[in-house]
Amino acid sequence: xxxxxxxxxxxxxxxxxxxxxxxxxxxxxxxxxxxxxxxxxxxxxxxxxxxxxxxxxxxxxxxxxxxxxxxxxxxxxxxxxxxxxxxxxxxxxxxxxxxxxxxxxxxxxxxxxxxxxx
Numbered sequence: 338x339x340x341x342x343x344x345x346x347x348x349x350x351x352x353x354x355x356x357x358x359x360x361x362x363x364x365x366x367x368x369x370x371x372x373x374x375x376x377x378x379x380x381x382x383x384x385x386x387x388x389x390x391x392x393x394x395x396x397x398x399x400x401x402x403x404x405x406x407x408x409x410x411x412x413x414x415x416x417x418x419x420x421x422x423x424x425x426x427x428x429x430x431x432x433x434x435x436x437x438x439x440x441x442x443x444x445x446x447x448x449x450x451x452x453x454x455x
């Protein structure tokens with residue numbers, strides 16, 4: 338009788354594994370909309386981030402690198418802030434808030450963000 342109990346448990350375990358394997362294959366084949374939506378969410382479900390420009394430490398090259406990275410990792414959009422703190426200077430020339438150079442960088446950012454669909 339003990340052999341039958343072990344056989345029944347093995348059969349039950351095999352059935353569970355078979356179902357799990359079938360479920361995994363169906364999910365990978367796109368049959369599970371929840372799984373597909375999680376793996377590749379629509380733009381409306383992607384996270385948005387606060388992106389701070391610290392005391393004018395910005396360049397167009399840095400802006401492009403940041404936005405392209407955000408797009409690559411699945412960020413859906415940005416909220417940009419210019420924060421004037423006692424941040425050390427790390428760029429050759431700081432862009433002071435609302436100067437023509439700063440506005441040009443911000444315009445560049447808005448255009449690139451639109452192009453990247455952020």
